[in-house]
Amino acid sequence: MVSLARSSLVYDWRRYAAAVFAITFAGLLVLVQLALLLGLFGTVSVAIDQSDADLWIGYPKTQSVDLGRPLPPGSTVNAWMHRSVRRVEPLTFAIGDLRRPDGVAVSVFLYGIEPVPEGLAFARKLTPEQRRLLDEPDAVIIDVADQAKLGANVGALVEINGKRARIAGIVEGIRGVGTVSVLTSRASLRRFSPDLGTTTTYQLVALRSGARPARVAGEIADAGGIKRYGVWTAEDFSVQSQIYWLLESGVGIGTGFASALALLVGVVxxxxxxxxxxxxxxxxxxxxxxxxxxxxxxxxxxxxxxWWLGLIGLGLTGLLTAASAWLGDTAHVAMSFPWWLLLGVSAVILAVALGSGLLALRPLYQADPANLLR
Amino acid sequence: MVAPALSSHGISKAFTTGHITQQVIKDSSLDIFPGELTLVVGPSGSGKSTLLSILAGLLRPDSGHVLSLGVDLWTLKEAEIDRFRLNHCGFIFQGFNLFSPLTALENVILPLQYLGIRGGSAERRARRALDEVGLGPRAHLRPIELSGGEKQRVAIARALVKEPQLIFADEPTSALDKTNGQITVDLLKRIAHEHRAMVLGVTHDPRLLSHADRVIELEDGYVKSDRRSSTTVEEPHHAPD
Structure with missing residues (x-):
């Protein structure tokens, strides 16, 4: 089978190289920008991604994990009755005011977790020893990245909402976008913020092995006409939170505009x-x-x-993206490449190539054989 | 008596440029027969290429009919004319028009693929056509590695490979030297005789005329004379008995 298309690409590759590079760099620009953005907003969902819960129960229609509201009582009844559910654990959020040893006040985001060894919240960040530290009254753990901001080392005494607190430990990677995160036990949190009472913001649900989270989420959902609580799989809730910030912050719009421009140049x-x-x-x-x-x-x-130009461009984009990801990783730049981003950008790259092909067809109609006989 | 492969009846064609309309073909009627090489000659601007385009189904005439293998060509739809040319017509152009990324063999195979002939049988037919024009040993070369005469022979093989009943050649030798021009025109004549195909060529090269079976001279859109290699026929649309 003689393929004029493929033979031309191989024979005349210098001519087509410009097109391949245009497609490649348009794809790379879009992919790396979005990966950086997702990496940045991935910190929004750090509480979800670093915990071991399969399902999250929260206030109905919560758009992003940081926007949680107090759950009404009885939200966990269905979960407790489901045979696939292994553990249900409360998690409480609060805003606090931390006063550093030198007297300066900093607004902080407080996570009240269960300090038990089998706890789910931040299970991927906290060692059992660190969890045990929170068992002590007034103990808090902060992120290494916030240490300078809080001017505090391990053992330092600070005040949270006017109550005494002690920096018991330091971890890495619990920081959210533009907030200072502080981990403490739910008992200590009630002391820092007495008006919370017994309310919780989320209930974290762990399933027995083999259970399908999406299915269980449907089965323990509030069956009433007016939902009192919502249930999400951890993955869905994480993505939903990131997309909310992507669209809400305006940074998403800027990236979208730059991406559209890159694609347009690629098409031209x-x-x-x-x-x-x-x-x-x-x-x-x-x-x-x-x-x-x-x-x-x-x-x-x-x-x-x-189509072939698109495929070659896609391959090169893949290689360069892998290189960028490696560079980002080495330099501790938060980048995230979820499968749907890779799939979406691949589809866009092929669409750019095929769309360009359609736009290029016009000169073909000048191929009038009668013109050859003039 | 042999029926004509192609007949035209009262075809006219005018081109308009700005306010000037030029009548290029004036009420022309011709019969072209299979099994012979017919050459249309005439000075530049005599309308010979336009005539060829109309007869070959490439350019729609303003009036008149072209009966091609018994089909009234210009009553067909555009796609049907494409299909007719695909099934029955071969073309040879002044400029060879071979795809430079493809080898000689691939250039010849290409039109077969659009007829649905692929794989081994397409390659066998293409090799046979290249053998026939004497280029079998050079089938693997690309156009850039071939001389002008060889390129034109690849183009002839490309026209021939479909085994068409109608072959049209527009100034097939004007880009070639004398020797290659003669090789080309003799090849066209042999194809006409051996394949019983109609070969209709247009040329302004007087050296070729002695090789043709029939020469039609065109001037200002009219047929001025119509000669056979042995006899001269004054009536242009007179069929030989």
């Missing part, structure tokens, strides 16, 4: 390259038209070319 360069290649072979195409090859068949040649 690719379609110009393909159009130039068609013009260069116009007489040959016209000769095929004379031999009875239909316009539709010639269109297929161009579209096959753009």
């Amino acid at each position: 360069i690719t379609s110009q390259t393909l159009g130039g290649a068609i013009l260069a072979s116009l007489k040959e195409f016209a000769a095929l038209r004379a031999l009875g090859v239909s316009n539709a068949s010639l269109r297929q040649v161009v579209l096959e070319q753009s």
